[in-house]
Amino acid sequence: MSKIGLRTALLLGAVLAVAPAAAQKVDLDPGIQPYAAVSGISGNLSSVGSDTLNNLMTLWSEGFRKLYPSVRVQVEGKGSSTAPPALIEGTAQFGPMSRAMKNREADEFEARFGYPPVPMRVAVDALAVYVHKDNPLERLTLAEVDAIFSKNRRCGLAAGIDSWDQLGVGGALDGEPIRLYGRNSASGTYGYFKNVALCKGDFRDTTKEQPGSASVVQGVTEDLSGIGYSGIGYRTSGVRTLVLAAEEGGAYASTEPGDVYSGAYPLARFLYVYVNKPPNEKLEPLSEEFLRFVFSQAGQEIVLKDGYLPLPAAIADQELAKLD
Amino acid sequence: MTRLAAGALAICLALVAGLIVLIAARGLGYFWQSPIELFELADGTRVLGEVWNWEPRPGGAGRRVRLAVGNRDLTGADFRWIDESEILRRSRPEDAGVFERLEWGKFYGFPAQLLRGDRIAASGAEVWKEIRPLLAEKAEVRARIARLHGGEIDDVNRELERIRIELRQLRRRGLADSERTPILEAEREEYQRRYEAHLVQLRELEDELLAETLVLRAADGSLVRLPAGHAVRAVRANRLRLPQRLGLYASRLAEFLLDDPRESNTEGGIFPAIFGTVMMVFLTSLAVAPFGVLAAIYLREYARDGAFVRLVRISVNSLAGVPSIVFGVFGLGFFVYLVGGSIDQLFYPDRLPAPTFGTGGILWASLTLALLTVPVVIVSTEEGLTSVPRGVREGSFALGATKFETLRRVIVPAALPGVLTGIILAMARAAGEVAPLMIVGMVKLAPSLPIDAHFPFVHLERKFMHLGFHIYDVGFQSPNVEAVQPLVFATALLLILVVLSTNLAAILLRNRLRRKYASSGV
Numbered sequence: 025m026s027k028i029g030l031r032t033a034l035l036l037g038a039v040l041a042v043a044p045a046a047a048q049k050v051d052l053d054p055g056i057q058p059y060a061a062v063s064g065i066s067g068n069l070s071s072v073g074s075d076t077l078n079n080l081m082t083l084w085s086e087g088f089r090k091l092y093p094s095v096r097v098q099v100e101g102k103g104s105s106t107a108p109p110a111l112i113e114g115t116a117q118f119g120p121m122s123r124a125m126k127n128r129e130a131d132e133f134e135a136r137f138g139y140p141p142v143p144m145r146v147a148v149d150a151l152a153v154y155v156h157k158d159n160p161l162e163r164l165t166l167a168e169v170d171a172i173f174s175k176n177r178r179c180g181l182a183a184g185i186d187s188w189d190q191l192g193v194g195g196a197l198d199g200e201p202i203r204l205y206g207r208n209s210a211s212g213t214y215g216y217f218k219n220v221a222l223c224k225g226d227f228r229d230t231t232k233e234q235p236g237s238a239s240v241v242q243g244v245t246e247d248l249s250g251i252g253y254s255g256i257g258y259r260t261s262g263v264r265t266l267v268l269a270a271e272e273g274g275a276y277a278s279t280e281p282g283d284v285y286s287g288a289y290p291l292a293r294f295l296y297v298y299v300n301k302p303p304n305e306k307l308e309p310l311s312e313e314f315l316r317f318v319f320s321q322a323g324q325e326i327v328l329k330d331g332y333l334p335l336p337a338a339i340a341d342q343e344l345a346k347l348d
Numbered sequence: 349m350t351r352l353a354a355g356a357l358a359i360c361l362a363l364v365a366g367l368i369v370l371i372a373a374r375g376l377g378y379f380w381q382s383p384i385e386l387f388e389l390a391d392g393t394r395v396l397g398e399v400w401n402w403e404p405r406p407g408g409a410g411r412r413v414r415l416a417v418g419n420r421d422l423t424g425a426d427f428r429w430i431d432e433s434e435i436l437r438r439s440r441p442e443d444a445g446v447f448e449r450l451e452w453g454k455f456y457g458f459p460a461q462l463l464r465g466d467r468i469a470a471s472g473a474e475v476w477k478e479i480r481p482l483l484a485e486k487a488e489v490r491a492r493i494a495r496l497h498g499g500e501i502d503d504v505n506r507e508l509e510r511i512r513i514e515l516r517q518l519r520r521r522g523l524a525d526s527e528r529t530p531i532l533e534a535e536r537e538e539y540q541r542r543y544e545a546h547l548v549q550l551r552e553l554e555d556e557l558l559a560e561t562l563v564l565r566a567a568d569g570s571l572v573r574l575p576a577g578h579a580v581r582a583v584r585a586n587r588l589r590l591p592q593r594l595g596l597y598a599s600r601l602a603e604f605l606l607d608d609p610r611e612s613n614t615e616g617g618i619f620p621a622i623f624g625t626v627m628m629v630f631l632t633s634l635a636v637a638p639f640g641v642l643a644a645i646y647l648r649e650y651a652r653d654g655a656f657v658r659l660v661r662i663s664v665n666s667l668a669g670v671p672s673i674v675f676g677v678f679g680l681g682f683f684v685y686l687v688g689g690s691i692d693q694l695f696y697p698d699r700l701p702a703p704t705f706g707t708g709g710i711l712w713a714s715l716t717l718a719l720l721t722v723p724v725v726i727v728s729t730e731e732g733l734t735s736v737p738r739g740v741r742e743g744s745f746a747l748g749a750t751k752f753e754t755l756r757r758v759i760v761p762a763a764l765p766g767v768l769t770g771i772i773l774a775m776a777r778a779a780g781e782v783a784p785l786m787i788v789g790m791v792k793l794a795p796s797l798p799i800d801a802h803f804p805f806v807h808l809e810r811k812f813m814h815l816g817f818h819i820y821d822v823g824f825q826s827p828n829v830e831a832v833q834p835l836v837f838a839t840a841l842l843l844i845l846v847v848l849s850t851n852l853a854a855i856l857l858r859n860r861l862r863r864k865y866a867s868s869g870v
Contacts, residue, residue, distance in 0.1 A: 075825050098794060238824050
């Protein structure tokens with residue numbers, strides 16, 4: 025498991041004690057505070073970045089604008105890689121990203137401003153591996169996922185997995201080749217999956233790179249022998265998510281909230297919003313209130329509505345502390 | 349040969365017609381209300397929803413059905429597949445309804461109670477009688493909230509923003525202690541007070557939305573409380589007669605065309621996108637027409653034919669073949685960063701670091717598209733100019749007209765249909781182009797239209813929404829992609845209609861002009 029994945033797992037594992045109980049329906053952590061509106065908030069906000077977070081940012085802005093009718097929020101989402109340049113150029117106050125910033129990106133930011141950008145963890149996502157709803161496959165290890173998606177198999181399996189019978193899937197899929205659906209390289213989901221599931225290996229050239237997370241799911245829905253990865257928020261009735269194990273012989277974990285919060289699910293990750301905040305200085309009130317809204321009950325309720333998992337209260341508090 | 353050509357034409361027409369029929373069939377069904385069915389399954393569960401489609405089960409026997417079941421807050425999914433073999437009974441309960449909500453999408457279920465405050469005002473099927481007037485009343489309250497948002501509160505905020513910028517300006521010039529500061533401060537307090545007053549008003553209206561609560565029962569028995577003000581529509585689908593069904597269709601279609609989007613563009617309407625598309629096409633043709641026509645006139649009438657002119661022509665023609673995304677990158681580098689950035693430095697230094705023109709906007713998008721389409725206008729204008737008979741030209745000279753007079757009075761009017769053809773082609777290209785716009789100002793959600801009632805009325809620096817991008821966004825990025833698929837088709841149909849109608853308008857204009865100049869004897 026790569027560094028980033030491990031770190032996520034540790035962080036998530038550390039908050040297990042306060043995490044909501046595993047259940048079909050997720051509830052908010054009762055420790056998350058309600059939002060208290062303040063006066064004198066107006067102006068324009070702009071957000072440029074991840075398309076995984078696109079809907080979430082839009083929903084947050086809709087909710088925020090109900091409290092502060094005069095605030096205008098613009099949301100642009102064409103991939104996580106578009107966030108750092110927008111923050112550096114000053115064209116956006118928020119840079120939503122579905123992966124952590126790479127060192128190179130953070131360095132560029134620091135070279136311009138003299139301090140690093142501040143990452144805010146805003147929600148929890150389980151990157152799910154989807155197959156068609158009629159595909160009987162239940163579970164995979166990460167090494168198998170790697171052997172399916174990667175051409176150089178850095179995670180250790182000797183041979184690639186090209187057809188469904190290699191995974192023991194028979195029936196209509198017997199002898200059928202596996203068709204791969206993935207994201208384009210500007211996407212943070214692409215980067216995260218490459219780092220964690222592929223051990224930084226390369227995707228096979230046969231991967232059909234899709235312009236959006238929903239189109240990956242759409243592609244798998246239409247293709248019985250398809251397999252693809254996308255955020256858990258994009259699940260539909262046409263696909264199934266697979267149960268994954270980090271290593272051979274290890275425990276399998278599902279995308280159910282319990283497994284995700286405990287860190288057992290190997291592809292759990294945080295979603296980030298990056299801001300340009302000088303150390304020892306407060307953000308301007310508008311941006312700060314927006315973030316406070318995001319970490320409030322109302323904001324995390326919206327996370328649920330979009331199909332992602334809300335933050336545990338401990339993490340929300342840590343993030344709020346960054347604002348001071 | 350004739351048959352071959354006719355056959356090719358027939359295939360083309362069939363393809364276009366097929367495309368439009370497919371899009372229309374998939375898109376227009378979205379607004380139609382099907383009956384709601386209750387499925388009782390072999391394992392004892394009850395599922396309520398609309399039948400979406402049937403398909404054969406893999407590996408042979410039987411069929412299965414996809415039901416739109418809504419209730420995303422309870423189940424986490426909008427759709428459910430059910431095997432035909434599991435279905436014990438199907439029925440269409442009279443009391444069942446679909447409740448369109450402001451949040452969480454549709455709810456399929458039965459009304460259990462209507463609460464006014466804590467008091468039960470109606471229960472069971474009785475609730476249906478109360479719902480219609482109640483929701484109409486709430487829609488009125490929502491409209492008042494929207495007016496308050498867009499009107500008074502917006503005004504106050506503009507003033508506050510103006511004061512904030514002026515104060516910053518003073519501070520930057522080192523005049524923070526000047527006598528203007530306390531005046532501004534006082535003004536600010538006054539506006540702040542007004543804002544608070546409006547806010548109180550707003551909260552009262554919002555409380556009104558919450559005054560009544562609908563208690564709804566899902567098919568599995570679980571109860572959901574829905575504030576009446578958060579219900580957009582309540583439809584007793586199994587009791588609708590045809591006229592009511594058509595009325596519902598019209599009302600949903602009107603919402604789609606005229607309302608703002610909700611729930612991250614997956615619900616509500618797409619009016620801002622329609623508006624943005626039309627306005628951008630208009631601005632583009634405004635920019636491209638004079639530019640392209642003058643260039644063509646120079647090339648054809650004034651420039652001496654030589655190596656240079658030929659080089660320019662070759663360049664113009666190759667420009668037409670450059671992929672549109674390249675223009676987008678150029679627009680970003682040149683218009684947005686260089687021109688826009690300089691404008692900000694010169695005219696809006698007080699708003700920095702928040703950019704005004706130094707970020708994508710409708711002006712930059714239109715200019716980028718104007719660049720993209722200028723070759724089309726140049727080429728067809730040149731064609732038009734060439735087609736003016738030599739005799740006409742010489743006749744004009746013979747009557748003593750100067751070169752400019754000949755151009756203005758004789759040649760350009762005669763070439764006008766060609767010019768307009770070029771502009772029409774340019775508009776069609778501009779309306780259909782999406783890729784370059786994604787980097788020069790098109791956004792998923794623009795908070796306000798580029799035209800409004802505030803000075804200077806046309807805000808060219810604002811970002812805008814576009815039908816083409818809306819299709820891309822909703823189709824590829826929406827978390828609830830199953831449910832919004834018909835919406836994508838409906839939007840695509842609308843985009844085609846917008847392109848068709850702008851072209852049609854331009855063609856009608858051209859024909860009128862052609863008649864006018866034809867009768868003037870040229």
